[in-house]
Amino acid sequence: MSNTKKVKVTKNGKCSVSINCFSCQTRYELCGFSSKQNDDLYYRDITGKKIQDIIPEVDKGWREMFISGICPECWNKMFG
Numbered sequence: 872m873s874n875t876k877k878v879k880v881t882k883n884g885k886c887s888v889s890i891n892c893f894s895c896q897t898r899y900e901l902c903g904f905s906s907k908q909n910d911d912l913y914y915r916d917i918t919g920k921k922i923q924d925i926i927p928e929v930d931k932g933w934r935e936m937f938i939s940g941i942c943p944e945c946w947n948k949m950f951g
């Protein structure tokens with residue numbers, strides 16, 4: 872369970888989102904989302920909201936992880 876990396880996104884919010892990398896199985900926690908952002912992320916499949924509209928302040932590599940399930944490190948190994 873030491874396979875967790877915390878990624879600080881913003882200091883404003885209090886919610887965090889856990890996400891597992893599909894490739895390396897590392898569990899990441901993205902902290903600092905507002906409850907609104909958290910809800911939007913959670914219900915994204917239902918609402919169809921775009922990830923860049925929900926968390927525009929997050930780096931593209933991390934937003935990509937929500938879409939592809941692949942962390943930036945693995946992404947760079949595969950496509951970088």
Ligand SMILES: [Zn+2]
Pocket residue numbers: 892893894895896897941942943944945946
């Ligand atoms: Zn990975």
